[in-house]
Amino acid sequence: MRSKKITTTGLRAMKERGEQITMLTAYDATFARLLDRSGIDILLVGDSLGMVIQGHDSTIPVTLDEMIYHCRAVVRGRGDGRSHVVGDLPFMSYQINGDEALRNAGRLIKEGAVESVKLEGGARVAESVSRMVAAGIPVMGHLGLTPQSVHQLGGWKVQGKSDEDADRIVDDAICLEQAGAYALVLETVPAHVARRVTEALSIPTIGIGAGPECDGQVLVIYDLLGLSPEFNPKFLKKYASLGMDVMRACKAFSAEVKEGAFPAAENCY
DSSP: OOOHHHHHHHHHHHHHHHHOOOEEEEHHHHHHHHHHHTTOOOEEEEETTHEEEEEESSSSTTTTHHHHHHHHHHHHTTTTSOOOOEOOOTTTTSSHHHHHHHHHHHHHHTTTTOSSSEBBGGGGGGGHHHHHHHHTTOEEEEEESOGGGGGHHHHHOOOOOOOHHHHHHHHHHHHHHHHHHHHEEEEOOOHHHHHHHHHSSSSSSEEESOOOTTTTEEOOHHHHTTTTTTOOTTTTSSOHHHHHHEEEEEEEHHHHHHHOOOGGGOOOO
């Protein structure tokens, strides 16, 4: 029997009963299928694809058309599975004005086929969030280290370390909930700040580098699988070392081809 589909209201119910939420990034159909079958609650088609798929040093170059392409692939891979699929609105797709933000969020839902959108920022994007929700578009917020603002933040730094910055994150979180957001990502903030936000909200918080007291956790799937051996931030736990496994497999293939061992008789028609 197929498990019940995860919805935005279902995620809030998970918070209410104290059930932790799991979210991982997915960028293609194959990974989407595997993650859904693994029981992951939310598949995030993140603009992090700009770094792990496209090879950029930030998420900033990613376009809306590229996000739509990857969202469609993930939704096809998930198929009729249970995971909720949310897609990132990329840089400058929602910052110019509310009309453009609404239009682009609608494209991600309609053309990308995702079930909700995610955007970065607090009070400054609240009006856009409210308009999206009024139009029937579920919105996930994102506070703390917001990658699209990495240059303004001065790099990949922990946010909310001062009392003033921590208070602002809490205030922004409350503002997003009041605007109608159904969940909130907290990235790279002290654990005590994430706890304050989580306790202040009725909507779920999902942390990455934000400690254990959020309502859920998210990681980039390539990082979790250890596909980049040199990437080792403090918040990351690697559950596999596939980067080394991939290199070993490819080296073995190369050696067998050069030696004439592959293809063997059992590989021929």
